[in-house]
Amino acid sequence: MDEISIILQILFWGLYAGCIYILLATGLNLIFGVMKVVNFAHGEFLMVGAYITFTIFLLTGFNPYVILLLSMLALVGIGAVVERLCFRPILGTGKLNEIFLSIGLIYIFQNGAAMIWGDAWQSVKSPYDGITVPVGPLSVPLDYIIIMVVTALILCGLYLFLKKTTIGMQMRATSQNRKGAMLVGIDVERIDVISFGLGCALAAAAGTLWVVSGQVFNPYMGAIPAVKAFAIIILGGLGSIPGAIIGGLLMGLAENGAAYLLGGIWKDAVSFIILIVVLIIRPTGLFGGKEG
């Protein structure tokens, strides 16, 4: 293969990996924007979403892209319960407490999943497995293109939801000024539950797309993508959804570039090296403002 197609290949892989990170990071940003809560266990929701898709797929054999919606719906419920039982009681008691609580959630979700589904590696076979489409000089799996389209659709849907619906506007109001939102009669606790659920649903979408693309998964797979999603929102700016999209794409590209140039073992480490370098230069993140 000549050099140009290798570069194109890396770009394409980066774009695909970026889609998953974008969904995860956008969910995190939504939760942070509204609640100012840092949920380190966000990757566990990705993992649970993946397993729910997997289970429904085994039981019914539906097209996994259709199951995506069911999985997202299930995660709205799980997310709402977690918010109500775990995060609301400690809201406002300090950032460290939120981090520690997330560690407890990580223990519960990872090993709870291992109790239900076992800890072996699993995979879901997409109905479009093996079909490739020519894109310029490359021939790429059809699944990757569907994943990019689905990601774009979800993001557009989210945008419309935030801009046009009453709940979406209430969410934006709460995120801008919590006290002000309370004063104009918005039930901020209800908005918290909805935002957390929505953030978890985006994680479930990321998880489903992750498994549909042919990646293997097990109960412990969520930790690393979650931390990368954190790196992305630190790079892209807290609470900024466009920042999360740009950061996600950059992360996907950097990672796949590094894997090609330095070897696959560096894939995870390189994202943290980028993060640390950026934080040394700008302790509030690339586009970060006063928040944090």
Add this chain to the structure above:
Amino acid sequence: MTALALIAAAALPFVTDNMFVVNLAVLMLIAIIFASAWNLLAFSGQGSLGHAAFFGIGAYASTLVAVSLGITPFITIFIGAGVAAVIGILIGLTCVRLKEWFLAMVTFGFAIIVQTLVVSVLAPMTGGWDGIPSPRLVSPAVPGYQLIEYYAILLITIATIIAIWYIMRSKAGLAFLAIRENETEARAAGINPVQYRLLAFAISAFIAGIAGALQIHHIGYITPELFGVDNSFWPITYVILGGLGTIAGPVIGTVALTIIWEGLKETGMTFARYVIIGIILILTIIFLPKGLISLPERLKEWKEQKKGKTEMLLPTGK
């Protein structure tokens, strides 16, 4: 209370000649050192999610020095800890200006970077994923080596706790506290936050390095799994359960959790054990934010609240 704990620890090998129990006690002592190290850093307001990095660096440095120079592990432990402290200062330098969870991210990522280095670039030295044998603290050829090891580690644990107690009460400890509570005010009072945060990082990494080196010289083999996320989370769990920012907290938390953990093992649980630990951790954070150490006070508070409620319900004579 302290005296009782000391007597119990000293007498343990006389009460039981079951080497499994002694071995467990050794690992528990090491966990106490590790948890205390993490606790000291958290005391200065910096919650690390990657303390396994310093634990592992101490262990690897100590092992490599002991193997290549043939020095007794009793000395190389401190060399390893010194290496961990230097690296702790370096990572601290990137962290001093960061907010809580940026710092958590950087430390978490740092442990992964170190692990990647150990299995890739440094693999010829470290043996990669397979690991390398590490010299035992006390050679198994010595009669009663397990007891010597137990008492040596017990002494180091006590020395560490006394050192941390001293640091927390010293001027540096007060500075840590001031920075944690309000950095701007601390600065106004003439405290240099950067300097003291780095100091906390260095001491904490040094002690974590000691713990790592001790564990590896006790087990006799070292692998990169030492840098795992699990190993970073354990000290946090111990400290939160026992009581954050106190001397006794890490000790109580480690002992309590080890007993629960081993007890659950008896019932044949595997994954469920972790789920229970997670539930205990979350319940502690919500209902007992100051840890087990504050349990007597909290019980009193709850009782008074209950009494207050029943009094209100009673008819006020009329």
